[in-house]
Amino acid sequence: MGIYVLSREIDTKDFEVFYKRFCEYKEFLDSARPTAVNLSWALRRMEKVAVKAGREEGKSVAAVKEILRLEAQNIREEDIRVCRRIGENGLALVKPGDGILTHCNAGQLATIKYGTATAPIYLGQERGYGFRVYADETRPLLQGARLTAYELHSAGVDVTLLCDNMSASVMAKGLVNAVFVGCDRVAANGDTANKIGTSVVAAVAKHYGVPLYVCAPTSTIDLETPTGAQIRIEERPGEEVTQMWYREPMAPEGIKVYNPAFDVTDHDLIEGIVTEYGVARAPYTESLQKMKQDALSATSGGGNE
Numbered sequence: 001m002g003i004y005v006l007s008r009e010i011d012t013k014d015f016e017v018f019y020k021r022f023c024e025y026k027e028f029l030d031s032a033r034p035t036a037v038n039l040s041w042a043l044r045r046m047e048k049v050a051v052k053a054g055r056e057e058g059k060s061v062a063a064v065k066e067i068l069r070l071e072a073q074n075i076r077e078e079d080i081r082v083c084r085r086i087g088e089n090g091l092a093l094v095k096p097g098d099g100i101l102t103h104c105n106a107g108q109l110a111t112i113k114y115g116t117a118t119a120p121i122y123l124g125q126e127r128g129y130g131f132r133v134y135a136d137e138t139r140p141l142l143q144g145a146r147l148t149a150y151e152l153h154s155a156g157v158d159v160t161l162l163c164d165n166m167s168a169s170v171m172a173k174g175l176v177n178a179v180f181v182g183c184d185r186v187a188a189n190g191d192t193a194n195k196i197g198t199s200v201v202a203a204v205a206k207h208y209g210v211p212l213y214v215c216a217p218t219s220t221i222d223l224e225t226p227t228g229a230q231i232r233i234e235e236r237p238g239e240e241v242t243q244m245w246y247r248e249p250m251a252p253e254g255i256k257v258y259n260p261a262f263d264v265t266d267h268d269l270i271e272g273i274v275t276e277y278g279v280a281r282a283p284y285t286e287s288l289q290k291m292k293q294d295a296l297s298a299t300s301g302g303g304n305e
Contacts, residue, residue, distance in 0.1 A: 087119025106182025190284025
């Protein structure tokens with residue numbers, strides 16, 4: 001929707017002039033989140049319909065803008081359906097009364113409705129499953145505390161907020177039966193990039209025998225990236241760690257700070273990758289290829305994704 005809103009500001013009747021400015025806006029938005037592949041996917045999709053309408057079909061710039069609006073709406077509606085299907089597939093992996101741990105925010109505030117990692121939780125809530133959810137606060141920006149805990153609590157879910165370094169404690173006590181996390185990119189071998197700290201949770205879950213599931217649409221699968229080692233990791237200002245949430249800085253002045261926004265979880269730590277077309281399992285080089293093919297076939301056949 002962002003690229004559509006920006007396109008409305010382009011004041012010209014010449015499509016090529018419009019398209020040049022459109023591409024500048026597209027590159028600007030794409031640069032905001034280099035680790036994530038889904039943003040690039042949606043922007044490319046919007047560009048494709050603009051080029052088809054304006055250059056190939058000769059439609060007016062006004063008509064192209066309306067087509068962009070409709071495509072943004074299509075993406076929105078598809079996202080709702082995809083997230084619900086991810087939720088159904090994830091719900092089949094747990095049972096009523098289970099304890100579920102999640103990290104960062106992959107919920108309604110990050111998508112349109114249901115979220116990805118939270119979709120099984122919301123569907124379980126609708127059906128009276130009585131899940132006990134543990135939400136990591138997710139330092140340093142506290143997306144788990146400010147977003148996930150907020151939205152789940154508002155929905156009436158039994159949610160408990162944890163500091164990031166407490167996940168081992170709840171797993172050791174047997175309070176967690178499964179971990180659901182989202183991701184920003186899935187490499188061809190099943191490595192996934194998600195919010196910083198996810199790989200720590202995955203390693204701890206593996207140690208305690210708790211299955212970790214990554215929930216993501218097939219549009220997040222990037223078969224052109226062989227492994228997680230090739231995923232570009234965004235780094236953010238050190239002030240987010242030393243002073244953002246404090247009345248005064250909590251670290252020595254001038255201290256060096258390493259603040260990556262994401263980390264890569266090795267595919268060996270992942271029990272399954274939950275998509276709208278089912279659950280991909282090892283060997284991921286085969287199962288992810290099939291998932292992408294299923295998505296392509298559905299699109300070619302007039303399906304949603």
